[in-house]
Amino acid sequence: MSTDPKQEWDALLAANRTAEALAVLEQQARTGNAPACFRLAGLYLIGAVVPRDLPLAREFLRRAVRIGHVDAALLDVALTANGTGGPASWPTARALLDQAARSDPVAAAQRNLLAEMDLTVDGRPVRRRLSMALAKTPRILRFERLFTPAECAHVARTATDLLEPAMIVDPVTGRDAVNPIRTSDAAVIGPAREDLVIRALNHRIAAISGTETDQGEALTVLRYRPGQQYRQHLDTIGQTRNQRVLTVIVYLNDGFTGGETVFAKAGLTIRPRAGDAILFANTTANGMPDPTAQHAGLPVAQGAKWIATRWIRARAFDPWIGPEAA
Ligand SMILES: O=C(O)CCC(=O)C(=O)O
Ligand SMILES: [Fe+2]
Structure with a gap:
């Protein structure tokens, strides 16, 4: 088995050795491995190899964000806004996006697009559209x-x-x-x-x-x-x-x-x-x-x-x- 933990859990998952893959992932997550936290979040979100658990997915995601995982930060923003595994909050999601935008150009581009929209505090349009x-x-x-x-x-x-x-x-x-x-x-x-x-x-x-x-x-x-x-x-x-x-x-x-x-x-x-x-x-x-x-x-x-x-x-x-x- 490879010494790269990422390759190790991917190989185990590919071989349907789910329990062993989870053990490696959880052990890595405990040592502060951001990709492991992100991967666990994904597994609990998809719910294919483990039963779907949205709040648990969010927990692993937040851990990955805290360690500085960029993709985790963007996913956390999305799930915060649409209320996946926790209450939906546009203002919290906006604040998280602004934070991510300081170091991530993808987040910054999204923030800039939002700045052009006239939105309520809940992210809904202010203006009525004519048809x-x-x-x-x-x-x-x-x-x-x-x-x-x-x-x-x-x-x-x-x-x-x-x-x-x-x-x-x-x-x-x-x-x-x-x-x-x-x-x-x-x-x-x-x-x-x-x-x-x-x-x-x-x-x-x-x-x-x-x-x-x-x-x-x-x-x-x-x-x-x-x-x-x-x-x-x-x-x-x-x-x-x-x-x-x-x-x-x-x-x-x-x-x-x-x-x-x-x-x-x-x-x-x-x-x-x-x-x-x-x-x-x-x-x-x-x-x-x-x-x-x-x-x-x-x-x-x-x-x-x-x-x-x-x-x-x-x-x-x-x-x-x-x-x-x-
Ligand atoms: O492509 C179109 O113009 C029609 C698309 C459509 O019918 C649909 O998305 O349900
Ligand atoms: Fe259609």
Whole structure:
């Protein structure tokens, strides 16, 4: 076995020798090894090889931060703001970010983006946004310049290393599967990736949709390259107790051709423009899927189309358990 403890615990984890890996990690954590604390935090956060324990994850994370682990500090900021393993506190998260920004350029860049936003002490938008009605049935609104160019770039950058061929829920097996309906690449910005900029943008999306932030599924970035598309579909889910009632799509870039969003039944074609958002209702007044809300992302002809989608559920849910639980 290697004498490098990091290699040792990685090798043990890879070999499914979980108990031994944990013993090494815990022993290293006791001696003040920051990577060991960070790794333990990750294991308790993911909950794959050990049962998920969010408060314990936070404890190991804070230990790593105290020893000076930069990535731990950023993760701690995100989890403080969204209330993972402890109470949510935007002011505390802001203070932690300012502290991290003194030595970490990534944190400083996030702080600078936040400084451009007009936010309440809870990180919510101060200003109301005006919309244009594009259709009545289904209800479709357009918000011009919901995100600034720098915000669009931040969302795309956050997603870049997470992009994978898009999955959709297979109606037969109920499992995620690659499906020709959607041929783009997708990245889910889950609660561990929800930095304060993303969090503030999720609050902004909640504000324009008149919903609670906790009703939104993780912000999902889609990237379509030439020929890729999202064929006609409804965003609603067949069997669910917590339906996707609204969708917000933010267009993140210009510089491509094709890729219009089309609502065939409403006779509406939307030409994407960077920073603009559309909001539409997926259900009828009685909460059932609205067939008129069918829509498609047409194939991109040239360049790449980037969007961020937030599917919004009828009720708030815990992002670590998912919208289908309870
Ligand atoms: O790419 C588009 O224009 C449509 C995307 C879409 O339908 C979705 O994200 O649910
Ligand atoms: Fe959709």
